Amino acid sequence: MTVEEILFYAMSTVLVAAAVAVITVRNPVHAALALVLAFFATAFHWVMLEAEFLGILLVLVYVGAVMVLFLFVVMMLDINIARMREGFARFLPVGLVVAVGMMGLMAMVVGAGVFRIPGPERAAADHSNTAALGHLLYTEYVYPFEIAAVILLVAIIAAIALTLRRRPGTLHLDPGRQARVRRNERVRMVKMHSEKQ
Amino acid sequence: MQAIVQYWEGLPVIMQISAKITLLLTPLLLAVAYTTFAERKIIGYIQIRIGPNRVGPRGFLQPIADALKLLTKEVIVPTNANRYLFLTAPVLAIAPSLAAWAVVPFDDGMAIADINAGLLYILALTSLGVYGIIVAGWASNSRYALLGSLRSAAQIISYEIAMGFALVGVIMAAGSLNLGEIVEAQRGSVYHWFLLPLLPLFLVYFISGVAETNRAPFDVAEGESEIVAGFHVEYSGMAFAVFFLAEYANMILISALTALLFLGGWLSPLEGLLPQAAFALPVIGWVLDGGIHWFLAKTAFFLFLFLWFRATFPRYRYDQIMRLGWKVLIPVTIVWLFLEGVAVAFGLGPWFA
Numbered sequence: 001m002t003v004e005e006i007l008f009y010a011m012s013t014v015l016v017a018a019a020v021a022v023i024t025v026r027n028p029v030h031a032a033l034a035l036v037l038a039f040f041a042t043a044f045h046w047v048m049l050e051a052e053f054l055g056i057l058l059v060l061v062y063v064g065a066v067m068v069l070f071l072f073v074v075m076m077l078d079i080n081i082a083r084m085r086e087g088f089a090r091f092l093p094v095g096l097v098v099a100v101g102m103m104g105l106m107a108m109v110v111g112a113g114v115f116r117i118p119g120p121e122r123a124a125a126d127h128s129n130t131a132a133l134g135h136l137l138y139t140e141y142v143y144p145f146e147i148a149a150v151i152l153l154v155a156i157i158a159a160i161a162l163t164l165r166r167r168p169g170t171l172h173l174d175p176g177r178q179a180r181v182r183r184n185e186r187v188r189m190v191k192m193h194s195e196k197q
Numbered sequence: 198m199q200a201i202v203q204y205w206e207g208l209p210v211i212m213q214i215s216a217k218i219t220l221l222l223t224p225l226l227l228a229v230a231y232t233t234f235a236e237r238k239i240i241g242y243i244q245i246r247i248g249p250n251r252v253g254p255r256g257f258l259q260p261i262a263d264a265l266k267l268l269t270k271e272v273i274v275p276t277n278a279n280r281y282l283f284l285t286a287p288v289l290a291i292a293p294s295l296a297a298w299a300v301v302p303f304d305d306g307m308a309i310a311d312i313n314a315g316l317l318y319i320l321a322l323t324s325l326g327v328y329g330i331i332v333a334g335w336a337s338n339s340r341y342a343l344l345g346s347l348r349s350a351a352q353i354i355s356y357e358i359a360m361g362f363a364l365v366g367v368i369m370a371a372g373s374l375n376l377g378e379i380v381e382a383q384r385g386s387v388y389h390w391f392l393l394p395l396l397p398l399f400l401v402y403f404i405s406g407v408a409e410t411n412r413a414p415f416d417v418a419e420g421e422s423e424i425v426a427g428f429h430v431e432y433s434g435m436a437f438a439v440f441f442l443a444e445y446a447n448m449i450l451i452s453a454l455t456a457l458l459f460l461g462g463w464l465s466p467l468e469g470l471l472p473q474a475a476f477a478l479p480v481i482g483w484v485l486d487g488g489i490h491w492f493l494a495k496t497a498f499f500l501f502l503f504l505w506f507r508a509t510f511p512r513y514r515y516d517q518i519m520r521l522g523w524k525v526l527i528p529v530t531i532v533w534l535f536l537e538g539v540a541v542a543f544g545l546g547p548w549f550a
Contacts, residue, residue: 029335033282036328056317064324065354068331072350075335075343128313130374175520 008048015041028074036067050123053130217309221298229445230260236504243508270434275338278431282336287432287439290329294446297322301453302377304463304489315376316364319454323409326447327353329440330411330418330428337431345427348515349411349418355522356408362530363402366395366537367458380462386469390461394540397533399459401526403499406451408522410444412503414510415518422512452499456492463492 001009018041021034039062046055123129137145205213234249234257241248249256274280300315302308312318327350334346368374370391371382383390392399408415419427429440456462465487476482484490513521 029282033332052312052314053317056314056321060317060321060324064321064327065357068327068350068354071328071331071335072347075331075347130314130317173516175517 004048008045011041011044011048015045028077029071032067032071032074035070036063039063039067050120050127051129053133214309221309222295225295225298225446225449226442228449229442230264232445232449232500233263233441234260235500236507239501239504240508243505264438267435267438272434272436273431275431278338279336282332283431284436286329286333286336287436287443288329289332290326291439291443291446293322293325294443294450297450298446300376301450301457302380302462303492306377307489308377311375311377314374316368316374316379316458319376319450320361320364323447323450324353324357326409326443329443333432333440334428337428339431341424341426341430342428344424345418345420345430348420349428352411352415352417352518352522353409355519356405356526359401359522359526359530360405360409362527362534363395363398363405364458366398366530366534367391369534369537369541370395376457376462380457380464383461384464384468387461387466389469390459390464392459395459395533395537397529399455401530402458403451403455403502405522405526406455407503407506408518410447410451410503412444412448413507414513416512417515417518420512448503449496449500452503453492453496455499456495460495462495463487463489465491 015038018034018038022031022038025031025034039058043055043058043063046052046058208216237259238248238256249259252258252262272284274283297319299309300312300318302311308315330349330353331346334342334344334349337343367379371379373379373382411418417423417427419429421427424430429437432440465485467485468487471485476486478485
């Protein structure tokens with residue numbers, strides 16, 4: 001086996017183990033951390049596929065931002081595992097049907113001819129995946145790219161608009177007013193003669 | 198000389214890489230140890246005290262004594278703490294702060310891995326450091342530690358956006374993600390450095406860097422007057438020391454990156470000002486010309502700023518930190534990116550020509 005194959009099988013084992021751990025461990029924080037590990041192993045695979053831009057971006061966006069917020073929420077939850085497990089036997093048949101359906105769907109997609117392509121030629125050492133991706137995005141796929149950008153912008157504006165409701169009675173402080181405070185508005189200097197003994 | 202080069206070329210690749218890593222990490226960890234010493238001395242002098250002066254001549258062996266003390270102390274795992282994660286957290290904190298150094302060029306081509314997407318790699322790895330803090334806070338099974346890690350997570354997420362936008366400005370100006378090429382794009386003279394055209398982004402980057410490393414005045418994650426010591430309140434001995442190492446390694450990394458991205462890294466500030474003949478002088482020319490010494494000097498200057506800030510500014514209140522990040526720094530970067538885009542489109546010289 002070459003070094004690359006050893007790395008590939010090692011990271012694939014980590015990926016599969018982490019993915020199994022996400023759905024089997026009882027503690028939600030452990031599950032979230034296992035998901036982080038799974039993302040990491042996936043990023044490693046992408047880097048091995050010479051898609052280093054996507055690999056690093058996966059770590060940056062999903063591991064560095066999304067999963068941090070995920071952990072943030074999960075840490076605050078007080079999940080009652082016993083209550084979550086009740087009714088497991090009752091819903092098992094429905095769950096099984098859904099699971100088999102999903103499995104079939106995934107088998108159809110992954111097994112289809114689209115993915116049965118020969119591996120791409122190894123790129124030259126000075127090949128920049130980042131530049132190649134940017135070139136494609138801004139030439140061939142410029143309209144889909146810009147439409148996606150506009151949709152994201154709409155989502156951002158919607159999220160900000162949701163927080164803009166005015167609630168009466170909040171203890172809001174105006175930072176500008178705070179910074180403009182002068183001493184003589186707050187402190188009254190009192191001149192007093194010292195008492196004579 | 199020839200024999201050494203030949204011997205080096207003959208070594209297996211894995212040994213070459215290990216040797217490079219050792220050559221990088223040993224000075225780095227020594228620098229971290231002496232940064233703690235410099236911090237105590239500098240803040241001491243700012244506050245008109247002498248600082249540590251007992252161990253060794255003028256106290257210069259103090260960091261060694263501290264390291265020995267921490268090594269011999271017991272690592273206590275609190276009852277009901279999540280033992281496994283509790284001990285993993287320090288590793289999660291220090292691993293990214295050391296791994297990020299792999300792509301930092303000290304001189305022309307002097308980096309362990311000269312990769313194309315170097316800046317992106319650094320951004321990705323520095324965003325991983327927060328896991329150490331979050332996991333430490335949660336696994337400690339302590340209220341103060343959890344509060345500290347929640348504050349830290351929110352703060353780092355908020356400032357990462359401003360930091361990323363500031364870096365987008367650098368990428369636009371340099372036209373590359375490779376750190377070496379970013380430095381080369383600033384060649385010319387002091388006026389070609391990105392410090393001038395990207396001044397607001399430079400300020401935003403450094404302020405976000407201070408916030409990302411949880412240093413004063415943004416050290417609410419530790420906040421010893423409010424939540425004891427924040428996320429590492431339950432840690433002792435070497436486990437605590439590893440968090441300390443990670444924080445200082447991150448500080449040095451941010452200083453080094455600021456020097457690389459905005460102050461021309463290893464380029465000499467005298468380039469383009471002195472006549473060419475000055476650089477041909479025997480020893481003085483070597484000092485005046487660009488090289489690793491300029492890079493280290495610039496890094497040391499920013500490191501000094503970190504310590505100066507700590508001695509000067511009072512701690513920000515939590516809501517003020519959030520306001521500064523979201524309502525001041527991010528809008529500044531967006532406005533400046535727009536202006537920079539216009540400048541790039543019209544080829545405004547000498548930077549964007």
